[in-house]
Amino acid sequence: MAVQLYNTLTRQKEVFHPLEEGKVKMYVCGPTVYNYIHIGNARSAVVFDMVRRYLIYRGYDVKYVTNFTDVDDKIIDAAKEAGEDVFALAEKFIEKFHEDTSALGVKRADLHPRVTETMPDIIAFIEGLIAKGYAYESAGDVYFKTRSFPDYGKLSGQSTDDLQAGARIEVGERKQDPLDFALWKQAKADEVSWESPWSQGRPGWHIECSAMVKKYLGETIDIHAGGQDLTFPHHENEVAQSEALTEEQMASYWLHNGYLQIDNEKMSKSLGNFVLVNDLIREYDPEKIRFFMLQSHYRQPLNFNAELVEAAGAGLSRIRTFLENVRHRYRTSADFADGEAWLQKIESFKGRFMNEMDDDFHSGNAITVLFDFVKEGNLYLQGPHTSREVLREIMNTFQEWGEVLGVTFFVEEDLLPADIEDYIEQRGKAREHRNFQEADRIRDLLKEEGIELEDTPQGTRWKRVSKS
RNA sequence: GGCGGCAUAGCCAAGUGGUAAGGCAGGGGACUGCAAAUCCUCUACGCCCCGGUUCAAAUCCGGGUGCCGCCUCCA
Structure with missing residues (x-):
């Protein structure tokens, strides 16, 4: 069986075929760094980290890029409020992002490009769009001419007419059409800005990802991922910009993770139920949180509260306890050499694990395979004879699975005083x-x-x- | 109004036509000096509701109901 994944673009599960045999180019939309990340940001980081790890496990050479939006209205506002320098504030929260996500077992991307470091490429990208007639300047701003891109709406399944009906028409807009969106925005007098052919200003939100994808991964990539809410307008706009410019498909597969809710309510400032990862990891073993997240499918909505994390943590403990028992048995028991049947059994569990993960990265079902293994493994440990080879293979297998899921199943041992x-x-x-x-x-x-x-x-x- | 998702035991959650996985919590039992760990066992006569198709439906079709997300630079 091959890896299958649900592609938002086609609204169906497809067999994964990378552009280049054995290699995967993957881009995940990263955070705007104006605050500590919340648990919803963390879910996105965790699940796509899992996807990345699994593709590597499957033998692919994965190039994984995720960006930081380090200049934006919200950052400027936050800096103003805190009386801090805009760049210093962004820098601080980039560091906090790394701290928080690495606590959750998220590996660093191969590249973490920032908007502020990609400015020449962004400007060149916009110039290209203007030259091809897909964008226009308007009083120092530059807008993308949405209706000039015939495929607009193909990712989110919205037609321009439907969007037109719901579009908010702002007073005093410089747009020619309400569906147009900004590629470049002229800065106000006291705001941080960059020189461009159109004005002192800064890029619109969507253009950065298009420019970074093109610069760091190429015109067409294999997987583009992010939170469900990014499908529209962010990713839709990225597709329009990139495909208008390059005339190539931007990404073969689009992956979107489901939303996370707090006690069945949307996380929002008005409800005051924002959960920051930085606070959370002081209270809980971060691995419990990761394990909890991976027990459900990444596209499903996920409810979050303390009881649910603890319940998942109890399950994780079951696995860890099993492995401690295996290790203890390995060290204290004589070898009983005949383990052939069990070695085969282990292979079959590995096969089941892989089948579940192949099915659109269904980590929840894959974890069920681990529990089934634990059940049978415990029975094996109860028996009078164990094979050292089998015990070692059990430990190796969980080590491998732990690496794929990004969860530590083996508890560190320290020396006994x-x-x-x-x-x-x-x-x-x-x-x-x-x-x-x-x-x-x-x-x-x-x-x-x-x-x-x-x-x-x-x-x-x-x-x-x-x-x- | 447009687009999309979800409704399965106390809780979480699998299962896309063949007679309800797994985890957590709880009851009972075994093992143990007692524990711990572990194992066995019990807990959905039914899978939101109403129709229909079929030998057979949680799974397919039709019609409802409820909840949620996006359409507002929120992952």
Whole structure:
């Protein structure tokens, strides 16, 4: 089976065929850096990071680019309000973006271009559109002539006539048509601006992505992704600009992730329910949050609240506990060599995992495969004989899956301090003498220090837990 | 008004014609000195409602109802 993905452009699931065999060019719309990212931004970053990781797992050489919108009205407003320099503010939130997303297991993109670093390319792009008659200057602004692009609306499924009916017509607009959108905007006197053939100004929002895609990935790319809300107008406008200029298809596949809601309500400033990742990761293990997000399909709407994250976290713990038990068994048991049947079973689980992921990156179903594995694996561990080869292969397999999902399944072990080891030994002796009062006293003592003891047929083992 | 999505157990969530996965929570049992971990078992006579097609429908068709998103530089 091959990778299949749902393409917004065609509104159906398609088999993935990259432009160039074995290589994937992928662009994801990044944030406007005027604040800490919220949990909705994070979902987008997390799910497309997962897509990227899976394509790499499938053997593709992926070039992954995601931008920062580092100049924009909102940034200017935020800087004004904070009394800070516009560029310093953007820089700060770019750093915070990296901090927050990396806590959530998101790998850095191959390139993180910024608007402010792409200005010559943006200006050249606009000049090209004017030269071809797709854009016009109007009192220092430049607008894209939407109706001059016949395919306008093909991505979002809107016709220009439908849009016309709902279009908001602003008073005093410099546009020739309400559907036209800005490529370049003249700056106000005190605003940050760049020199251009038309005015001191700055680019419109949509043009940056078109220019960056072209500059860093080429005229046609394989996958263009972003949040569902970007489909229109942002991506629709990108398509219009890019395809008008290059006369080539901009992207083969368009992926859009579903919206995240807070307690079944839209996240909005007016409701005051914005959840910032930076706050969240102080309260929760960030991996719980990532695991929670990946348990549902990326295109589905996702409700977010504390109970749901905790429930997902409990599931994650089940997997981690299983692997701790596997590791313990690996270290403490004699080898029972005949593991052929189980090695085959592992292969079949790997196949199931891949089938689920091939189906439009259905990480939720892929995780179900992990739980099925854990169930059978636990039964294996209960048996009297285990093969070291099988145990090692189980650990390798979860290591691999963890890499694809971006979740750490193996808990870091630190060295057991010698005095704690002594306590465990003392307790063992007490138990031998059936002095359970003393044994429990030691166990409780260690528990207070965050060390939990478990007695198994292979001896007493310990693990770190949060201090009670 | 236009475009799109979703309705399955207490909660999350699979399942696109063949007789309801998985996770969390909860009940019962086994194992254990007691725990922990684990296993077994129970919890949807029914998949928003009403019709229809079919030997057979959560799944297909028709008609409703409810919720949500976009059409406002919000991922």
